[in-house]
Amino acid sequence: MLLLIPGPVQTRPETRAAAAQDIAPWDMDFRPVYAGIRETVRQIAGGIEGEHATLPLQGCGHFVMEAAIRTFVPAGGKVLIPHNGAYADRAVRLAGEAGRRVVALPGPDTRPVTAEEVAAALAADPAISHVAMIHNETGSGIVNDPELIGPAVRAAGRRLILDSVSAFGALPISLAAHPEIDALVFTSGKCLEGLPGMGFAVARIESVTAAAGNAGSWSFDLSDIYQHALRAGWGSIRFTPAVQALAAFRVALDLHDAEGGQPARLARYRENARVLHEGVRGLGLTPYLPWEAQGPVIVTVHQPADPNFALQPFVDALKRRGVLISNFWNTQAPTFRIGCIGAVTPEDMRTAVAAIDAALRELGVRRREAAL
Missing domain, CATH: 3.90.1150.10 (Aspartate Aminotransferase, domain 1)
Structure with a gap:
């Protein structure tokens, strides 16, 4: 069967085979695998060692996006969401149900949001602390370009959460060039061609440290994931993960590199x-x-x-x-x-x-x- 959906995606036999094993996620032999995944992901994201950290979270893209909103946007705080597709609709709901105040920036689902629109919305409401933007809208196929939007957010002195769930690994991004980004989020089963089951945030350490206590959720607290890594090591997992998906993801990352x-x-x-x-x-x-x-x-x-x-x-x-x-x-x-x-x-x-x-x-x- 030729699987042509935007995720989970068709995978290579080597990737699927890696999941066909029983693994203890806290076994000492698996720790370097998990730690290596975190480092490889940071490198693909263009993150800087000591400034950015990879924070994995079990589950789908909605889980890690909610975790990023909860972690970085203070409870009751305002977040601007460019509203030009179905996954922006979902971000609006995630933020609203997490108790954040959403300022929607409406637009058609046939074109990207512009830097001018984002700049105007931020200028009109100084209480907005963050922009949460969908990188690739998998309803229509449009791309909201962080190379255009990021500088507008940075110039306004605000922060950006980038939902790159269906883009990361294919569309270019370098966190080193985007100091306004608090977190870039994605999952294992999209453009990196792994199996579904794991979400990831590549986050600015300074921001994640300052956000301690924001989340209002133990499960969806990226700052707690970071603190766990400091306590127990980068090869340690906070809660039981989709460990077979992680083993397959290690192979998928190797195949990504081998392809170029x-x-x-x-x-x-x-x-x-x-x-x-x-x-x-x-x-x-x-x-x-x-x-x-x-x-x-x-x-x-x-x-x-x-x-x-x-x-x-x-x-x-x-x-x-x-x-x-x-x-x-x-x-x-x-x-x-x-x-x-x-x-x-x-x-x-x-x-x-x-x-x-x-x-x-x-x-x-x-x-x-x-x-x-």
Whole structure:
């Protein structure tokens, strides 16, 4: 089966094989593996030794994003969230239910937020301490660029939490060049092509130390994870982790490096996206984003106007042809989405395009223009 969703992603056999073992997470032989993962992740993030630390947390991206908001934004404090996609919607809810006051910066889910919009919102409300921004919106496929937004946040004297869950490992970022970032968060099962189960924050040590007591949660307190590492060592785990996922992640990190690291991973994903974007256009379908706004992680496509089209039967028809995609959409207009990340190639994208064409023919879908 060709798995084309934006996570969990298709993985290499070597990665999956590493999880097929029983491991005691506190065994002395596993400590250097865990400590090595933390160091490798810091290096990929462009963090500075002694200034940044990798703080793992069991669970999905929502868990580590909530932990970052709870840790760095004081209870009752204000956080600005550029609101241009489904995962920003979720960040709004996470922050609100954690007792933080959200200032939403609304925008369409078809373009990135601009530095001018962020600067204006921060100037209008001096009480905002942080911006929490989604790096890559996996609903539509747009990219909110920290290279543009970060300087605006820094110039305003505020702090940034960057949700890079579906971007880290492919889209470039260097924490050394972004002193305004308190934490960059991501998970094991996306662009680094590991198995799901672990979240990570690469955080500025100065900020995480100052944030002690903010979280209001023991489980979701990144400062407590940092203090545990100081007490017990960087190879020690605070609570029982998805340890087999960590073992697989170590292999995935090695494969990432062997491929050529972030630049090579991005180049493959961009080519995947290009082949897919051009391919669906060639079938008469309408991508949700024009190519100039298209990110490398996922290509989202307007559902056809033909009354014979329905998403679940379409997904089922693709699955019969060996291609598995998401059976839901979370854009402002009805769409379907196809992941370009994971251990997949441009040739796999060509296979997917042919399967899409065959599935539409099976369903009797002749009108393929967007159902606007």
